[in-house]
Amino acid sequence: MAVKIRLTRHGAKKHPFYRVVVADGRMPRDGRYIELVGRYNPLTSPKTIDLDLEKIDEWVAKGAQPTNAVSHLIDVARSGEPAPEKKQKLSKKAAAKAAxxxxxxE
Structure with a gap:
């Protein structure tokens, strides 16, 4: 049984928040999970990352593998710094106006 630590999506359309869960790798993304180990809300400013690092360490010791997104969230939570903000890319119209x-x- 491949156990993964991954995100499940919740919330309304275009207003997501995520739960960090330990789940069997064969289950669907938002399906049944074994244990809830944290929450992540990308819409707040700064982004809210609430992880139980002790539980995550226990599961990793048992052989659970975090996904790329969750491993990044774990690194950010361990560093204690706020999550880095992505730069907003300008649309073609806005870039033309700026130019x-x-x-x-001049």
Missing amino acids: AAATEA
């Missing part, structure tokens, strides 16, 4: 304003300013 036009820059040329106009």
